[in-house]
Amino acid sequence: MKWALVIAFRKLTVTSVFMLTSCCIMLVFWELNCDWSLVTLPRPWMKNDRKVWKRCEQQNIWSTHTNSSKNVSDLITEVTGLMHCDWERNTTEQNRHRALLHSCCNASGGLFLAQTNTHIGQHLIFEAERKKKYTLNQELYNMLPQSVPWNKGNLGHCAVVGNGGILLNSSCGAEIDKADFIIRLNIPPMNYSSDIGTKTHLVTINPSQIINSFRALAYARMPFVSRVSEFGPASLVLPMFSFTACQDPSLRALYTLMEGSPKTQVLLNHPDYMYCLASKWKRLKKRLSSGFIYTSIALELCQQVHLYGFWPFPLDLSHKPLPNHYYDNVGPVKNVHAMPQEFQLLLQLHRQGALQLHVGPCAH
Structure with missing residues (x-):
């Protein structure tokens, strides 16, 4: 026994x-x-968040689920309450997210196509069409920068400026312009300087804009060159290898700017980086928006990240109707992006102190 x-x-x-x-x-x-798409809300017993929770422990806005039964008005009320809480930067959370993003995606080494991370004859696989390939030729290779820009990170205080209607009459322009590095999305109109600022270091464009707003650059090209020139010395990013349909309009834009605005640096997203980033946020189940993509990039490359113009609701903080964009009221294409779910994750990062989300008027 x-x-x-x-x-x-x-x-x-x-x-x-x-x-x-x-x-x-x-x-x-x-x-x-690093499947950090499973990022969770901080708990009252987490030491790094104890000060925030002492002030705002009742502000439990979002569940860990992406869907909420609350109506928009209730959510806006609760978001407003959260924004009245004292925000506190948490370098531990910032460093954690930066390390996770670097290990899974590596924006500093692979965000853009460059001569150091490609070679002539290389087969580039399209981000969203994995069976489609593009063979990198000598001509396009020669147009690439020798190395990936900002490959050392450390961009300092960064502002990612979305195009949400929440920016209208916000008076955030001066605050945005104080940032060391400013990212704008989809070449937005710049004639709202008091609300959006005047400076830009990096701006993106969607190929659908090239097709719809500039007639695919098949005719007069100067309006496109003129529009890009509004962003001064900023670099322009083309997602040429997202879909095969993006290839031709992106090439036209590239050649147009080489002739009409040779000082403009044109960058091409590396499809492998974009695919990896989408995979890490696969829980969202839809295509990532430009704002969410460049927020992720900023979290890796910047010391501080501040977001403006990110707001998925049709009402402002006072529950008054709000246009979809600060410059027009054209609605988003349905069933492409998971905007409410993306905003939820941004709120979580805000509460963790990894970034600061600015909604409503800016204080002076």
Whole structure:
């Protein structure tokens, strides 16, 4: 009987050690794969957030689920309450997200196509059409920068400026212009300087804009050159290898700017980086918006990240009707992006102190 108990105890011990080891391996595997789309709200007992929770422990706006049964008006009321809480920068959270993004996607080394991360004859696989390839030729290779811009990160205080109607009459322009590095999305109109500022360092464009707003550059090209010139010395980013349909309009834009605005640096997103980033946020189940993509990029490359113009609701903080964009009321294309879910994740990052989300008027 005694020996039977000893043998049973040894088996139990071996089993326990095996299970514990397996759990540790799974945790390490999860961390290395950095599926940080599962980011969760901070809890009252987390030391890094204790000061925020002392002031705002009742502000439990979002559940960990992406869908909410609350109506828009109730959500806006609660978001307003959260924005009245004192925001506190959390360098621990910033560094954690920066490390996770660097390990899974590496914007500093692979965000843009460059001569250092490509070679002539390389088959570039389109981000969203993985069976389609583009063979990099000598001509396009020569147009690429020698190295990836901003490959050392450390861009300092960054502002990512969305185009939401919440920016209208916000008087945020002066505050935005104080940033060291300013990112704008989809070449927006710049004649709202008091609300959006005047400076730009990086601006994106959607190929659909080239097709719809500039007639695919098949006719007069100067309106396009003139529009891009509004952003001064800013670099322009083309998502040439997102879909095969993006290839031709992006090439036309590239050649047009080489002739009409040779000082404008044109950058091409690396499809491998974009695919990796989309994979890490696959929980959203829809295509990432430009704003969410460049927020992720800023989290890796910047020391501080401030967001403006991110607002998925048709009402402002006072529950008054709001245009979709600060410059027009054209609605978003349905079922393409998961805007409310993206905003939820941005709120979580705001509460963690990893970035600061600015909604409503800016204080002076």
